[in-house]
Amino acid sequence: MTNILEARGVVKQYANHRALDGVDIDIPENCIYGLLGPNGAGKTTFIRIINRITAADEGTITLEGKQLCDNDISRIGYLPEERGLYKKMKVSEQMIYLARLKGMTKKDAVSNMNMWLDKFDIAEWKSKKVEELSKGMQQKIQFISTVIHKPKIVILDEPFSGFDPVNTEIMKKEIVELKNEGATIILSTHNMNSVEEMCDEISLINHSKVMLQGNVNHVRQQFKKHLYRVVVAEDMISSVNDIYDIVESKPLTTGYQSIIKSKPGIGNNNIIRNISDNYTIECFEELLPSMQEVFIEVVKK
Amino acid sequence: MGKIGLIIEREYLSRVNKKSFIIMTLVTPLIMIAMMGLPAILAGIKDSEKKSIAVVDNSKLYDNVLKSNNEFDFIYAPDAMASTVNMSPGDGYYAIIVIDNNLIEKPDAISIFSEKTIPSSLKNEVCIQMNPWLSERKIENYEIPELKDIIKESSVNININTIKWDKDGSETSSSAEAASLIGLLSTTLIYMFIFAYGTMIINSVIQEKTNRIVEIMVSSVKPFELMMGKIIAVAFVGLTQFMIWILLIFGAMATFSIVSGMIAGPKELLEMNPMMAAQGMETLPAGIDDSAIMSKVTQMLAGINFAQIVIMFIVYFIGGYLFYASIFAAIGSLVDQEADSQQFMIPVMLINIFSLYAGIYSVSNPDGPLAVWCSMIPLTSPVVMMVRLPYDVPFWQLATSVVLLYATAMITIKFAAKIYRTGILMYGKKITYKEVIKWFRYKY
Structure with missing residues (x-):
């Protein structure tokens, strides 16, 4: 790319x-x-x-x-x-003006404007003044102008x-x-x-x-914390020291959910194998940090 | 059409198409005419009700000297009364005039009593009627034959012709009064124009800034183009208004002179106009007939080069306007709301007001040092030079003044643009002069 x-x-x-x-x-x-x-x-x-x-x-x-x-x-x-x-400007005048300032011809500006207004189904706003529109409406006009x-x-x-x-x-x-x-x-x-x-x-x-x-x-x-969410059928899973630690556990309506953190160098298969030896796994997923968490982590550093 | 052309088009049309512009353009000349004519008209309106004035002549010397007119009914008390007590207010008399003694010997032996404040018109009326009558009696008292005619003949009223020599030696009759009147008018007008349209720039810049449209605008055009587009458009608005006014004034003058020529005479016309009266234009010798006055008016105006004044008005308006408008644009960009613009406006206003005063002062001495210097310095030259123009300014002075003005305007625009492009994107911060100076170094 x-x-x-x-x-x-x-x-x-x-x-x-x-x-x-x-x-x-x-x-x-x-x-x-x-x-x-x-x-x-x-x-x-x-x-x-x-x-x-x-x-x-x-x-x-x-x-x-x-x-x-x-x-x-x-x-x-x-x-x-x-x-x-x-x-104080009319919606259509405003859009055509901004489009022409970007170098469009008047004709192209008019046809593009009509296309967009029809797309948003707001063609009847054309001859209204901007101040008569609600904030959300103005935002749409603004987006089209962009x-x-x-x-x-x-x-x-x-x-x-x-x-x-x-x-x-x-x-x-x-x-x-x-x-x-x-x-x-x-x-x-x-x-x-x-x-x-x-x-x-x-x-x-x-x-x-x-x-x-x-x-x-x-x-x-890159920011993953090696956290996994596991749901098993029988009981709360117990921690296995050299493979993973349990961060939190709670019973669900069906089954038991745990968040576990793997030890360094332990692969997913290894964990699954270890758990499936003792429990019936109903759900297993790796937890990736949300962008929110990444953002906060980077900014707080 | 370039982008700046688009901006000029929008800014111009959005102002000229406004109802308020059309109304102001048409109404302002009417207001100006009204302001000049109204006092005369108001003074002419008499009270519809005749006021009865009782005259108690205890001296018995002035029977029937005071004649009733449209405004006052002078009623002599049938019998000379010993005192005014018998004729108490409330008898329907507006005022009572009491004459106690011989007025030639004792001029203060006359008094007016009233429950109300005595209008000066009554006092004037009594003076106007009494004084000539008394003078005549006094002259008669000298007992010199034909003294009255001698005095009448000895009265002199000189009439000075001012004649200007042109370079080729030909003579043009010029009028100092007309020149100063026109100078004063054009000075006031250019001051108003520069200021009114400069303020329009400030408001417009502040509005774009508070609207937040400005960031969208500068993502399409250069801030300089936006600023200049606005300034040029408003200048066109000003010129449009000026041209409409010129047409209206000439049209009105033509109609007015035709209409008034039919109902009154040009003499009344001149006397009705207090503005001209103040300028001493109606110091016309008594007894000259109307056609002589008319030719005199034409003569007075003939010495003045109107084409030059109109052209120079436009030249100075554009130069002075560019100078002040760019400053106003910069000021507008520095503030978030109009109220905050005061701290930056005050110095500009002071200079502007100073130039108006210098202009008015220069009317009486158009070639004095104040007038000459102020008509050279670009800050004041547009306003002050307008006063001097009817008096034939030397060409080199005119040229220097115009070149200086335009050069300064260009420099001001350059610096104003630097302030403007930074200022318009600054929000919510009080900006100091110190910071503004730093902006000159920013790279764009």
Whole structure:
């Protein structure tokens, strides 16, 4: 998989603090890329550098192998975390204006807008002023404005905030669809469930540096605690000292569940064999840490 | 069309299509005309009710000197009364005039009594009627034959023609009064324009910032394009309004002069206008007929180069506006809400108000050091130069002033852009001057 966007040694220094300190990030083409990190870690600064809102003091950013330049912003769609629209403008005027600023012709802008409005079934909002719409409606308009010019890279900063669960699902579906149509999506969010659910790759930024980077499943593997969940039929399993320790046990309505931690160098088969000697195994699974746990572990370090 | 063109288009149309713009554009000239004409009209409205004034002439010298008119009914008490006590208020008289003695010998022997505050119009009316009558009696008392005619003939009223020499030696009649009036008008107008449209920039920047649309905007266009697009669009709005006003004023003047020419005469027209009266324009010698006045007005205005004034107004408006608007854009970007803009606004306001005062002061001395210096310094030049323009400013001064103004405006725009692009993305933080200076070094 080739990288669509590569950042090398990006440094951004503000008057009183260094927002980015030698950041290297590779974003593979046509994936959903999670940009994670606590507040103030430098995510927004990094996104702004990609958008050419601000420039890096040091380092390079390449888009499809070429140095990122001002013309490239027409190929990027950006939904900032702090978002808004011109309240007095009509929905259609607003969308066409934003699309044309991204370099679209008026005709293309109109046809794309109509396509999206029909898709969300909100064509009747067209001639309403933005201030007449509810917050959720405005968010939808905002999302359409972000992708109306068919950008190659879509940057979404906390895209689900302000959406109810139904609309959140719709948004998730649309994001996946954008990916299927060939776009690369950079998702900056604190919602770790959606990261696990949607992201292929992630970078975790903390204190202006990249702490962790890679495929979501690999990352979780990397942070695994060698914990297993076992359910057996007969009784609570007892610990076997040189193979595993029991972390916790509790009876279920049928059977008994235990969380066990294997000793270093002990393989799964070894554990299963050991338990199945004495019990009937009803369920056995390895517990991978959630992204939430990975996040907290990395950030607290 | 480039991106900046799109921004200008949107910013311009969103303002010009607003109801408030259309209303303001049409109503403001009416308000201005009303402000000039209203005092005259109000003064002309008399109380509909005639006021009865009792006159008690204890001296018995002034029977029937005071004649009733539309406003006051002077009623002489049938019998000279010993005192005013008998004629107490409440008899239906508005006021009582009591004359106790010979007024030529004792001018203060006349008093007006009333329950209410005595209006100056009553006092004036009594003076106007009494004074000439008394003067005549006094002249008669000298017992010199034909003294009255001698005095009348000796009255002199000079009429100075001011004539300006052009370079080729030809003469143009110019009027100092008309020049100063036009200078004052254009100075006030340019001050209002720069300030009103500059404030529009501040509000618009703050609105985009609080709306949070600004981050979306700068992900599509450069902050500089956004700022300049806005500034240029508002300048066009200002010029549009100016042009509409020019047309309206000329249209109104034409209609007004035709209409008033039919009902009144140009002389009344001039006297009705207190603004002109204040400027001493109606110091017209008595007895000149209407056509002479008309030609005099034409003559006074002929010495003034209106085309130059309108063109220079536009040149100075654009230069001064660019200078102040870019500062206002920077200020707008620094604050989250309008109330916070005060700390940055105050220095700018002070300079602006100073320039207006310097301009007004320069009316009386348009070639004095204050006027010359202030019309060179870019901070004040747009406002002050407008005062000097009707008085033929030397070309080198005009050129220096314009070049300085535009050069400064360009530098200001450059620095304002640096502040703006950082400021618009800063939220929830009080920004100090010290921090702003650091931003000049940021790389973009």
